[in-house]
Each structure stands twice: as C-alpha cells, then as structure tokens.
Amino acid sequence: MSGEKEDFVPITPGKVNMYVCGITAYDVCHLGHARSAVVFDIIKRYLRYRGYDVTHVRNITDIDDKIIARAAQEKTSTEEVAGKYTEEYYRDMELLGVSRADIEPNATDHIKEMIDTIEGLVDKGYAYAVDGDVYFEVNKFSEYGKLSKKNPDDLVAGTRVDVDERKRSPLDFALWKASKEGEPSWESPWGKGRPGWHIECTAMSSKYLGESFDIHGGGADLIFPHHENEIAQSEALTGKPFVRYWLHNGFITVDKEKMSKSLGNFFTIKEILGKYEPEVVRYFLLSAHYRSPIEFSDVHLNEAELSIDRYYTTVMRINDFIETAGAAEKLTASAELEELLSSFKDKFHNAMNDDFNTASALGFIFELIREVNRFLDSGPSGQKAKDLVIQTSELLSEIGGALNIFNKSPKQWYSLLMKVKKIDLSEIELQEKIDERQRARETKDWATADKIRNELAGKGIILEDKKDGTTWKIRAG
C-alpha cells in the first residue's frame, strides 16, 4: 500500500492468508497468466518452506461479459465455456509446476455471499440500485485511489469510459448487473441479474480468509480499477483494513509492449510449451524480479534453457563423482566450497526474504554450481570429498524443492529435451551409436569415431567422453 517494501508481519504469527486473482475462464491462457501463477506459486512455496502455515485462495471468474460473448459465439452455455477453459488453465499450470491453491472458488458458487455483501453496502449507504443494477458510489469512500495512487477528481476528468447517465459518478462501478434476455441470471433483491466482476473477490476472500488478511496478489494491470474497487467495497462494508500487503507482478512484454489479448501480441502457454520444456519457462519467469517487466523472446528462453542445462550438467557430474569416487583420501581446494556451503542458505534466504528476489537467489545457485565444479576439477577422492559433494547435492535439491525447479534427474532432463526438440532417434538407437563409436575408439579408429560424433551432433546430440564411458546430452539453447 505504501508503494515501498515493508517488513512482513502477518496478522497471526506464523500464519499467512493469501488471495490471488486467478483468471476469467473465457479463453486459453497466455504467458502473462503463467507469470502471475508462477510468481505467486513461488511466493507460497517459499513462505511454506520458511515454516509459515499458508492458506492460498485463487478464484476463477466463471461468469462475465466475455464468457457470455464466447458462449454465444460457440453456441453453448457459459458453464461449458468456463468449465472448458478452467480445465485448460489447470492443465497448463500443472505443466508449469504451479501447485493448486487450497481453495479455488468459482464466482457462480458464491452468488449468495455476493448478494449479502451488496445488500450490506446498500444498507450502509455505499451503494445504490438503478433499474436492477447496483452501483458502488465511489464518492462515499473517501480513501478511493489509495492503492493505485490516483485522485478521483483526475480520474473523472480523464474518463474514457462511456458515461452512463444513471450513475451518480462515472467512477461508480457495478456490483450487480441486471441481466438481458437470454443471459444467465440469478434472483436477487434487485431482480434477475448477475454479479459485477469486483464483488466476487470481496465476498470470497472474506468468506475464506476473513475481513482482513495478509497478502493479495495479481497482475499489475489489476491494480486499477479491480483492486482499488475491492478495497473500496471491502473496507466500506467492514470498516477494517482489507489487505496488509499488495503484491503485483509485472508484465510480459513483446518488443517492449505488454503482452495482451487486445494487442494480439500474445503467445499461449501451449504454443510455448511446444518448443520449450516447462521448466525452461518457469526458470525464465524467475530470472527477473517479479515486479519487473520481462521481455519474451526465443533468445531469452534459449538462455534460460542453457542455464538449466548448466545446472543439470553439473548434477550429472556430481552424481558421477558420488558413485565413482576413489577411496584414497584426497581433499584438494575444498576451502571455498566448504565456505559457500556454510553460507549458502543464508544468502539464498536473504535474497528471497528481500521481496522474493528470485533472480538474485538463482545467482547464488550458480555460484554454488561453479564452486562444486571447481572442487571436482581439482581431482578429489575419498569419503570426505564425497561427503562434501553429497552435501552440495542435498543443498541444491532442498533449494530446488523450495522453488519447485531443478527437480529432475539429468537423465529426465535430457529425455525431455530430446522430445521437445523433436530429435528423431530413440535412446536405444542412440546407445547403439555410442557403443559403435566406442568400439572404433578402442581401436583408435578416430575417423569413424568422429564421423559418428559429427552425425549425432548434426541431430543436436552432444557426446562427452569420460574415463569410464561416454555420456550423451542434448544441445541446449
């Protein structure tokens, strides 16, 4: 609310109530929706990892003008439209490693709660009914604009929306809309109609999280008017502060412009996942601070893929060492790794505690990656060395687990890359090629060995010759 970072103090110690605006289920989701979901998934996971008891509510708007329009266009019902795109949404989110919210309320399951809320506002004089519509009277709520830092007078002056003569002010917004012939409708004290958009979040958040709760999130484009209106409705009704901390994620941009339906410059999650592993998309979304804009492009996704590949390449090396390390005690150049191992969690926590700075946190992960590589390069062996590497491996898993990233085995990663890059060679065929090349190498038939290697390289497969065999990976980037 201050527009600045503040220390996080939940209403109830150890407990976090968090409400995040989900989607309006009228079409498939694009990368912008993914960002919001991933960002708040990370926030929830990190809070839980730090021991908070988090209750996460994420709503689905399943009745609104666009859904009605879509249903008319597809000659079906709004329930079908909303149901279909809600399912698509969950499918996309699951692929991206976004966990389900604890409570996922639909607007249409809470009509009664919304009507009660609206009646409360009418009773208190904050809302008025006209011809079956009910509007919230913005002038009655003196703090209107406090979140978006807008002055209602300026807004009226610059209003671009068609002025509805029946409203007392152009800023007044609908709590309840009278339904037209043939539209879905519910009975209400004002006649048949349906809820306005903003009221569902007020009614459902207070039902599940209470009148005041800790965190409310959503895309930056929801700040005004959606979240501003939620504050007005909620605080007018309860007289209590609605939300402690507002968190808004920045936009995905394409050529520096906001990715959006109306501009038509959007890429659906499905399209993107046809070319990239979901983990790449997740990493990409975490590679910048959640409030900053992120420019979408193949170049950036390829860079994300390379970063993840560096991670898994190192994990492969770590696992290799743990399995094959010699018995002779030889600890070389371990000081730096040990030091980083002992300070790593603090560094990671500090980064994440500072407004969920995932970009910085990822930086520390790659510092650890470099340090363990350096250590392995120094040719250690023995139990102590092994223990250090195991400790590194466990630390990486723990942190990856907290963020739900880097959670595969290197083998899985390369198998998935093979699929997403559509390499037309089975792993069995590949192994045969490698064996064939190995026989050539044993007779020092370098020409044949190199020919096979080049052939595979042409398909995007990279071979690594090691002491005790050859491993393969898929070229990233």
Place this chain on the structure above:
RNA sequence: GGCGACGUACCCAAGUGGCUAAGGGGGAGGUCUGCAAAACCUUUAUUCAGCGGUUCGAAUCCGCUCGUCGCCUCCA
C-alpha cells in the same frame, strides 16, 4: 492531459549509501582431451541514460533533462 515505473557490459539481469558492480548467455585467450564436449582459469562496465545537488563517501538519496514502458477501458 493526470498518475506511476524503469534506464547497469555485446545480450539478459542482481545490486537502492561505503569492501574487487552478483549470476547466466556471448566474444577472445588458456588448462584438460586422440580430437572434442563439459568443466575450470584469465579477459570483456575505472563505471551504472545525461547534467547538476546532498554527503567524508552515490549506480544507490534529491532536482532537472532525455528515452522507454505501463495505468487512467476489459486485461495476469
């Protein structure tokens, strides 16, 4: 027009008052290797859009200028 955010290397991106300006990608050179790949090492911003100011000290605070974007209409 009103309000707000941002501008860090070739690209992406942390850093918001004080040690060598994280990390990833890319480039150059090297170590290792049959050759590679991977990894590691060295190097690639004496400087943080520009100009002023505050301070012992600023990328970081303040002011102005330039540029980019967003919100003010549905939007993640």
